[in-house]
Amino acid sequence: MKPISLIQFLIEERRAGHVNAELSLLIEVVARACKRIAVATNKGAIGGVLGEAGTGNIQGEAQKKLDVISNEILLEANAWGGQLAACASEEMEDPQPIPDMYPKGNHLLLFDPLDGSSNIDVNISVGTIFSVLRCPDGVTNPKAEHFLQAGTTQLAAGYVVYGPATVLVLTFGHGTHEFTLDREVGSFILSRRDIRIPEETGEFAINMSNQRHWEAPMQRYIGELLAGKDGPRGRDFNMRWVASMVADVHRIITRGGVFFYPLDAKIKSKGGKLRLMYEANPMAFIIEQAGGAATTGRGRLLELQPTGLHQRVPVFLGSKKEVEVATHYHVEADRAQG
Numbered sequence: 001m002k003p004i005s006l007i008q009f010l011i012e013e014r015r016a017g018h019v020n021a022e023l024s025l026l027i028e029v030v031a032r033a034c035k036r037i038a039v040a041t042n043k044g045a046i047g048g049v050l051g052e053a054g055t056g057n058i059q060g061e062a063q064k065k066l067d068v069i070s071n072e073i074l075l076e077a078n079a080w081g082g083q084l085a086a087c088a089s090e091e092m093e094d095p096q097p098i099p100d101m102y103p104k105g106n107h108l109l110l111f112d113p114l115d116g117s118s119n120i121d122v123n124i125s126v127g128t129i130f131s132v133l134r135c136p137d138g139v140t141n142p143k144a145e146h147f148l149q150a151g152t153t154q155l156a157a158g159y160v161v162y163g164p165a166t167v168l169v170l171t172f173g174h175g176t177h178e179f180t181l182d183r184e185v186g187s188f189i190l191s192r193r194d195i196r197i198p199e200e201t202g203e204f205a206i207n208m209s210n211q212r213h214w215e216a217p218m219q220r221y222i223g224e225l226l227a228g229k230d231g232p233r234g235r236d237f238n239m240r241w242v243a244s245m246v247a248d249v250h251r252i253i254t255r256g257g258v259f260f261y262p263l264d265a266k267i268k269s270k271g272g273k274l275r276l277m278y279e280a281n282p283m284a285f286i287i288e289q290a291g292g293a294a295t296t297g298r299g300r301l302l303e304l305q306p307t308g309l310h311q312r313v314p315v316f317l318g319s320k321k322e323v324e325v326a327t328h329y330h331v332e333a334d335r336a337q338g
């Protein structure tokens with residue numbers, strides 16, 4: 001069958017009324033920027049891009065050189081196209097407006113330019129996560145509060161995982177689709193259309209080293225998985241933890257599974273580990289469009305009304321049945337506490 005490139009797919013989606021011209025062009029620009037991030041990331045030690053940048057970000061985290069490079073690539077690529085009113089990034093405290101010399105558009109772009117960057121120096125897959133919102137009517141110089149829209153309002157979401165292959169996964173709210181980069185041609189080629197995640201799974205992803213800090217319902221849920229076929233679930237489970245959300249989510253998009261970054265005593269005061277606006281919400285949109293589920297452990301992630309641009313939340317996402325069981329345990333425990 002003739003390969004379908006990203007640009008051909010986007011034109012098909014426009015004809016189907018799933019996306020407008022401005023949004024499809026924005027996605028093309030973001031995908032092109034991610035190809036440049038892939039080139040920078042793939043250079044490794046010989047490209048002088050490994051190690052710390054010597055700076056910190058709003059999260060109080062030391063930035064890797066590639067965090068800064070990836071952020072700059074996305075800002076530069078999206079400055080002049082005319083599709084955006086502003087960008088927001090994990091690496092920047094405030095939104096970056098589109099420079100006055102360029103035309104502004106009706107969209108807001110949010111991204112984690114290089115998620116999992118603690119894995120870069122050990123050559124483990126990392127990725128870019130992005131989300132597109134509509135800029136509120138009449139707002140020409142968006143501030144942080146204009147980005148604070150629930151995940152259900154996203155117009156598009158996607159990630160690019162820089163692994164053995166460079167793979168883009170994308171949704172406009174009409175299914176979740178995967179594109180693999182053909183490096184020789186430089187095109188993203190459609191490799192899976194309308195992805196469906198199995199509702200059941202035998203594979204979970206969580207950072208077990210936090211186990212003693214979890215809330216009781218999480219201890220119960222994971223304890224049942226670890227008990228295996230002799231326990232209440234009557235089957236054995238396998239565990240994976242890459243510590244790179246994009247890699248863990250892509251495994252789930254590819255073969256099912258469930259991912260947890262729950263509240264624990266260490267991070268409870270911060271609200272969680274992962275960021276709502278540019279990690280949890282885009283991933284939740286992608287997962288739900290592939291037939292999975294995504295909650296905070298207490299409610300649907302996409303319905304959460306954001307209160308801050310860099311707000312953190314607990315994340316339960318993946319195969320629907322396991323997300324529902326774990327979420328039910330938390331809701332039931334809250335109800336019992338009254």
Ligand code: P6P
Nearest residue numbers: 115116117118207243244245246
């Ligand atoms: P931990 C990477 O820093 C990240 O934001 C996610 O990509 C990943 O799932 C998580 O943090 C890993 O956290 O506590 O295992 O290092």
